Amino acid sequence: MSTATTLEPETQKQEKVTLFEIDQSTRQAALLFFTCSLVWLMVGTLFALIASVKLHHPSFLGNVEMLTFGRARSAHLNSVAFGWANNAIFGILLWLMARLSQQKLQHGGLLLIAGLFWNIGLVIGVTGILNGGLTSVEWLEMPRYVAPLLAFSYALISIWGILAFIHRRSHHVYVSQWYILAALFWFPWLYTTAQTMIMWAPARGTVQSITNWWFGHNVLGLWYSPLALAATYYFIPKVLGRPIHSYYLSVLGFWSLALFYNWAGVHHLVGGPIPIWLISAGIVASVMMVIPVVVTAINHHMTVVGSFGHVWASPTLRFIVFGAMSYTLASLIGSAMALREVNQVTHFTHLTVGHAHHGVYAFFTMVCFGSIYFIMPRLLQREWPSAALIHIHFWGCALGITLMVVALHIGGWIQGMQMNNPEVLFLELMKNTLPYLHARSASGILLFIGHTAFFINFFWMLFKKQPKDEHGPTLFSEVETQNI
Amino acid sequence: MEWHAYVFIIFGLGGAFFISAIATLCWAARKGHLTNFETVSRSIFTEDEPEGQQTDFFPSKKPSPIEETLSV
Incomplete structure (x- = not known):
């Protein structure tokens, strides 16, 4: 239609x-x-x-x-x-x-x-x-x-x-617009409150910590996540040429995220000197986040199912589907990490760092990469100059972030278990984390290679005017042809 | 700053945003944005980038139009 x-x-x-x-x-x-x-x-x-x-x-x-x-x-x-x-x-x-x-x-x-x-x-x-x-x-x-x-x-x-x-x-009003508009309202709310209560007129005591983690966690959940989800809900159906599986589920996902996420940040303070009910509310909200996450995962999966060959053929979808899958996984792990029993192990460990990279990089950044691959040819009226550099970018980033997330999750869990064990000396458990920290640096090198490939491809495209290929992958309309 | 000033900041800003969320939901329901989902889900397709056609490929890897239309 x-x-x-x-x-x-x-x-x-x-x-x-x-x-x-x-x-x-x-x-x-x-x-x-x-x-x-x-x-x-x-x-x-x-x-x-x-x-x-x-x-x-x-x-x-x-x-x-x-x-x-x-x-x-x-x-x-x-x-x-x-x-x-x-x-x-x-x-x-x-x-x-x-x-x-x-x-x-x-x-x-x-x-x-x-x-x-x-x-x-x-x-x-x-x-x-x-x-x-x-x-x-x-x-x-x-x-x-x-x-x-x-x-x-x-x-x-x-x-x-x-x-x-x-x-x-x-x-x-398409669901992506819902997410974008909401994020545009949420971010100033978060930023203004945090700046006021922490920087300009600091609140006393632990209220600062509560505000800090309410802000820190919600920047991910109410700013980066909605905007990246807006992109996934646009680009997955757009590139495949197939409407989203269930628009109803996408609306349900949006409103349930709006309802639950704002409460979740306090789970960072499990065990801290703040009211128990506040932490419990944060844990409940974190677990309730399973609803929007699963709803979104089902919707994305059902839209893509049967078209994985098309996903593989598109630079945009390779990155975005990787990001969408990471969103599901990172969010479910995040809900589990909010539980007191789990948090007592993962708190103050490298696992939290791995989880943050899982969300901000494996999900958000990969979605941004995919979106830029779609948008740039339409802004410049040129194709990306090198498919090889796109492949290097994808594999560098995909392998790099996978290595980092796996290493820090395993290393962080072991670190947490040993920190809770009084028989393990602190110096010994520090030494035990070294292999995972080396893996983290190795993953950083892979990411650096991927980013360099993207950087070269981007500026090559920006500055080197190439003749337009009429049979190129981007669908250039007749109107634009007349204008070029 | 006194404690009631913080209460004003937290509840004032929080309340304003809560009310705006409820108002938005009511507006969406009144304007019919929570119905007719089938049409809305197709609103991203245009004549230039139509439904049924993949719109992104690796450079120099685009399949023939027939192959591409049939396979999506």
Whole structure:
């Protein structure tokens, strides 16, 4: 069924806007965000490698004050979380929102200002971390003076996303739009509350910790996850040319995530000096998260089932389906980790680090990679220059993150069991973690190879104008052909 | 800052967002966005990127149009 049969009568009366025109209206902003995201990805990966090697060779770069473990690790987290992940998802969400609203992004050039301020803020923030000005607050390590700059940029981006929705030509609200709109509202709520209660007017005592983990966990669940799910719900059916298996389930998944996730973050404080009922509420919500996760997993699986050959033939779907499968697995493990008995073992171990990478990398980052593979040819009107580099990118990342997640889960569990055993000396259990830390560094090298391949392919595509292949994989419409 | 200021921040912001969520749900129900799911699920397909056709391949690996349409 084509769009012509699905549009409302009032939409058909309006002047038709082609996909080409919509894509081009997002071009400047999306290219800026994607370019910056790639630079931050490489910077963040280098910090990650330095931090990882220091865990098993503490003397590595031991004389460089700016790269002590604490600073390198925080510089890594903020470079990839706010630099890579947010830049990438800003570009994706604006492109998605414009397409789903069937409307051109108005004055998209102004978003360049938002992009510029966001990235200047990050440079100042990460430099502040390296200079020792970092805070001790997880996920908010950048000095607090960059917060106004980031907040201003974010406000511009979210206003543009919401305006695109308000001026939509399509009568329908697709499930991806639900996720994007919700995330655009949730993030300022989280950020404002956390900044106020931890940085600008700090609450006393353990309330700070509660706020910190409410923020830290919800950044993953109410910001990154909904946006990545918005992308999966668009790209899986779009690339396969097959509607989502059950739209009803996708709506159920959205509302159940909205209801349960916000409560879950306190499970990070199991055993901490905070009210038991608060932790219990967090555990219950964490377990209830099984509902949206399983619903989403069933929906994705049933959409893809029988078409795995097509998934394999598409760079976009290779990454996105890997990400969707990781979402299911990481979320179910996360629900289990919230249980008191499990948490008593996993708390303060490498397993938590492995779990975080499972969610933010194996799920979110892989979905972003896949989305960029779909969007870039439509922005630049060119194909990706090298299939070989895409293969290297996929295998480097897929093998790298799998190795990291498996090593840190196994190593972390053993570490937790031994920490709870008074007969095992602390030095001995530290030594026992070394093989897993070496595996983590090896996985970092694989990821670095994958990222380098992506980096080269991206900038090759960006700067080397190639003749358009009429038989290329991207479906270029006639309208766009006339415009090129 | 006094404790009641924090209560205002937590419950004020939380309440505002809770109310906005309920309002959004009511708006969605009133505007018919929670019905007619079959049509909505197909709204992502267009004439340029139609239903029944795969729209992404590795560079230089696109199958013939007939093969591609039949196999999806």
